[in-house]
Amino acid sequence: MILDPGHIEENTSLRWRHHFRYTSNPYVASRPDISSPHSTHHSVTMDQPFSTAAALKQQYHGIEVSFPAGNNDFRAVRNSCAAACRAFNSTPEDADAKIRGEKWLDIVKPGRPKKEDGTSAEEGTMVTHDQAISNPALKATIPFVKPPLWVDYGTRLKVASSTFINRNCVILDTPVADLIIGERCNIGTNCTIVCVGHPVSLEGRRSSKLSTGAPVTIGNDVWIGANVTILPGVSIGNGAVIGAGTLVNCNIPPMTLAVGSPVRLVKSLVSTEDKPLNLIKTVCESTKFTNSLPMEQWDGTDSAFRAAQAAQLAQQSRRGSEQVAIQRREEQRERLRKSEIVVIAAVTTVVLALLMLFSLFFFAGLYLGGRRGCIDL
Template sequence: MILNSGHIEEKPSLRWRQHFRYTSNPYAASKPDISPNTDSAMSDQPFSTAAFKQQYHGIEVSFPAGNNDFRRVRNSCAAACRAFNSTPEDADAKIRGEKWLDIVRPGRPKKENGTSAEEGTMVTHDQAISNPALKATIPFVKPPLWVDYGTRLKVASSTFINRNCVILDTPVADLVIGERCNIGTNCTIVCVGHPVSLEGRRTSKLSTGAPVTIGNDVWIGANVTILPGVSIGNGAVIGAGTLVNCNIPPMTLAVGSPVRLVKALTLNEDNTGGGKPSRRIETLDESTEFTNSLPMEQWDGTDSAFRAAQAAQLVQKSRRGSEQVAEQRREEQRERLRKSEIVVIAAVTTVVLALLMLFSLFFFAGLYLGESRGCLRSSDL
């Protein structure tokens, strides 16, 4: 069982919040190829929610992570990660590429001199950025990086992964990261889980694995956690500090813990932060000449100024508290008004029902008396 599973919610107000597992990229419903080595076409509208609810094909698999064969793969991957993390960032691309392949393709053929038998020149993504004539064959990954197994980890060559990325992958489920993705620092991608029941954890001692798919052109901010069985659609943006526990449609901005969908993005989305001033710097010399800093809060060093600043903060806090109290009182007044309206409606309904009952009583009494008089007249005859 995985912690982010749950019941499918059908309410319209919650249609963007599918709190259950999806494990294949729903973008594949209209774009058939989402492998990290292809360039899928982009859409400027998010995928329909109904289509998302129809698309999930991943399987949660249990496996004994404590067995010797699984432990051997983890130990080998840990050694490869240590070697990768100890390699300087400015080392030759061939060296960095070999260290990366030791993590994701440990069983690849090698030549006698210890180098890889991969064909072609090894080019990292950062080299391709500086020289557009080159095509990246290895993603740009900044150390330190921590991976558990690496055997089913697939990262596209044009993707960038920043420092301190933790990937808790499994040998029973794929973890796919598509083309041109940017993954911020201190991100955690989780494919592994454990039984929720105490008895299950005590007796079975099994781990569970579920796939994770991150589509093309996805930007994941710093300190994001992605849980098992989650698919993030092409072009999505995940804000810093987000806990992704459900699928994210393509071309969507998602933030929060747990995640909530903010808005649909467009291909030419404004990245200036809502009217903030922006400028483009082309060279290092130009950057050193450019001043870009915020003004420091003014304080002349005297206690009176400090106390004045404290008093201003207290005034702001008191004003916010007064506004909250006033809003609470208004809400109470609205609640009392709603209750009084309910009482009035109930009273009016009661009066109407009573009148109807009286009318019915008089009506049936009149009918009874009329029949009685007719019977008396017939007996007189």
């Protein structure tokens, strides 16, 4: 499902954004207390920029479910998952794949059957995603997840084995709604995925004391940048890219770049592969490759750093001095222009005064000459 290029930027009216906010997020649309006050039904009209809006609504749907999170059975599951997360976070990143895999499965499949050697009977040999990258002959059975990781329940958390999750990921899942992360996804650091909620009204929070759960679905080949927050009931289509720091509060169509807080759709993406401009294949090659911004003279020592910093400050000072000199020259030129204007005005005034005097004497002479002729007659 590929979007028509240019549709996103050409049709970003307030009316469309309002409609997209309340119809494409099934979690919001299912709640009457926060649904659109301007419409009683959520239909898809023909003037929307995405012709796939109806398909998205049908494909990604979820029902908000309430549950008593404070009850002992729910609390026991959370405590068990918290213990599994502590054990996973205490495991070094360079630990054996079997150990890392076991700790991960303790979070997402705590009640699975186990073999005597400690591996899961249903999973077989433990191969993490990072091992499959280094050895294409292997097929990953466990996603590559860097600690620390925090998960609430883990009972309905499904992460594909070819997905990578970076550090400090917080997953606030629920036991009443699925949280699915597809194949070949990259999730950046400090991301938060939220499936849980609470009643909006104060009376509802006081009386019921219930939590609500809504599903979240992240499709295949999705790249989620750092510090992204995904809210309940959200679906992210295949191949989408979510920029760093984005607040995702509505569905994201496939092959779309989305950024901002709250999220806004920037453009549709093409599926062609980006060719790397510089490819470094080994660590030895990386040490010989020069790639740095200003202060490249720094060799790691404090003296070199101070010298580079002083050179940078001197360069900035020279630039400042040049700017001051340019400003002074401009001011001098402005003063000269003003002086020239004053001189021209003065000369013009004198010439006009002389012309007026000459005209006065001329007409006075003519007048006096005429009077004298009259007297002689």
